Amino acid sequence: MxxxxxxxxxxxxxxxxxxxxxxxxxxxxxxxxxxxxxxxxxxxxxxxxxxxxxxxxxxxxxxxxxxxxxxxxxxxxxxxxxxxxxxxxxxxxxxxxxxxxxxxxxxxxxxxxxxxxxxxxxxxxxxxxxxxxxxxxxxxxxxxxxxxxxxxxxxxxxxxxxxxxxxxxxxxxxxxxxxxxxxxxxxxxxxxxxxxxGHYDRKTEIAISRARAGLDNRSAEIVVDLIREFRKLGVSTYRPTIRACIMLGRVVQLRGGKIRAGDPVFVETCLDVLGSDMLKVRKDGVSVASEEVADLIRRIA
Ligand SMILES: Nc1ncnc2c1ncn2[C@@H]1O[C@H](COP(=O)(O)OP(=O)(O)O)[C@@H](O)[C@H]1O
Ligand SMILES: [Mg+2]
Incomplete structure (x- = not known):
């Protein structure tokens, strides 16, 4: 049956x-x-x-x-x-x-x-x-x-x-x-x-972020570079993933923010999307997560 x-x-x-x-x-x-x-x-x-x-x-x-x-x-x-x-x-x-x-x-x-x-x-x-x-x-x-x-x-x-x-x-x-x-x-x-x-290459991640979050090219580049830099901090070998790029892009746009360093909505959303991974970024045993992210955003966006 x-x-x-x-x-x-x-x-x-x-x-x-x-x-x-x-x-x-x-x-x-x-x-x-x-x-x-x-x-x-x-x-x-x-x-x-x-x-x-x-x-x-x-x-x-x-x-x-x-x-x-x-x-x-x-x-x-x-x-x-x-x-x-x-x-x-x-x-x-x-x-x-x-x-x-x-x-x-x-x-x-x-x-x-x-x-x-x-x-x-x-x-x-x-x-x-x-x-x-x-x-x-x-x-x-x-x-x-x-x-x-x-x-x-x-x-x-x-x-x-x-x-x-x-x-x-x-x-x-x-x-x-x-x-x-x-x-x-x-x-x-x-x-x-x-x-x-493994994680997609940069070009592919940008193309996916554009398609799935509806970002313009420059914004997609910023989001992807930010996430890729964050991965290099070595918190985890597999996170954040392309999903974080898509989330960031979608949420910031929905909230009327811009994917740029000075934008408070963008910075705030980054902190939340990267949240749990971020807390593990440590220097000399102290969590330096938000400074590190703020610094990354200033350098990239
Ligand atoms: N080739 C692609 N084109 C568009 N979006 C993609 C592509 N590959 C992955 N994605 C998107 O990336 C995210 C993660 O992909 P997914 O297939 O769910 O990964 P996994 O199954 O390995 O966890 C999803 O939001 C998915 O829609
Ligand atoms: Mg799956």
Whole structure:
């Protein structure tokens, strides 16, 4: 039995930015998919993994199945249980079966989407796959290696299904996340081609900030240079990300400010957007965050 599922028909989004570096990444990913392999974007938060995965998927012109890795299948269990409680008032027997259905629903959820994608040759986008427990991802091993999906017993008919030749999978994950949480799923990683992503280059960040925050070129340059300089302070290797550029640009404009050194709205918003990262900027053990940011703004804007 298949659960009702949402199949996405993705159109490339108009604010997707292509620069030579992004084009290069997409070209590689598409080539690996064309060669029959699964492709995996690995990188810190804000390196464009999800955006790139969906973009590459949209270019295949096949329906897309999207799954978000989730460590706690319990989240959806809770939602189901509450619904069950609501209907308790109606019929006793009914509740019983509802609760039971919910349970099987839980264990079949991932399998079902996978099954549909494998059966019809859809493109699977499995975002942050490493957030799911490794056992939940086991079915993918034979899919990627042998092109065979082992169906659970409860599914009628064959215990094995041959994967449709057009089926492809695009994964994303953040290596920092699974360092402590789950053991790296080496067997799975061994069956896909991984493209390591870092922060975009300056030109790309400027282009994205312009497109996503509606900034003029000079303002986008200031915002991006500020964030890039801030990264160099070494508070964290992966923050602030391109998201901070977009946030800063959007908020300052909405509040009627200007992206310039003397603008109080800009300075204030910088302090908030960079907030928690900023507090960690220390000189001789003392937090010098706001001075450091004010100084950066004076130098750049
Ligand atoms: N090529 C691109 N064109 C336009 N916006 C982009 C592009 N790549 C990333 N972004 C934007 O940058 C931000 C971070 O990208 P995202 O894909 O969510 O990163 P990740 O999944 O690695 O955390 C998002 O706001 C996204 O819309
Ligand atoms: Mg993401």
């Amino acid at each position: 298949e659960q009702p599922q949402t199949v996405l028909r993705l159109e490339p989004r108009d604010d997707f930015i292509t620069t030579p570096s992004i084009e290069g990444i997409c070209r590689r990913a598409t080539a690996y998919l064309d060669a029959g392999y699964a492709c995996h974007f690995s990188g810190s938060a804000g390196t464009g993994k999800t955006t790139l995965a969906l973009h590459v998927a949209s270019q295949r012109k096949r329906p897309v199945m999207l799954i978000f890795g989730n460590e706690e299948f319990g989240t959806s269990d809770l939602v189901g249980a509450e619904k069950g409680l609501l209907s308790t008032k109606v019929v006793d027997n009914y509740i019983h079966s509802v609760l039971k259905t919910e349970e099987t629903h839980r264990s079949q959820w991932v399998d079902n989407r996978l099954t549909t994608a494998c059966k019809h040759g859809y493109t699977l986008v499995y975002d942050e796959f490493s957030r799911s427990r490794p056992e939940a991802n086991n079915a993918l091993l034979t899919i990627l290696e042998e092109g065979i999906l082992a169906l659970p017993e409860s599914q009628c008919g064959d215990a094995y299904m041959r994967v449709h030749p057009d089926f492809r999978a695009i994964f994303t994950s953040n290596p920092e996340e699974y360092a402590g949480v789950h053991k790296t799923q080496n067997a799975l990683l061994d069956r896909m081609i991984t493209i390591e992503l």
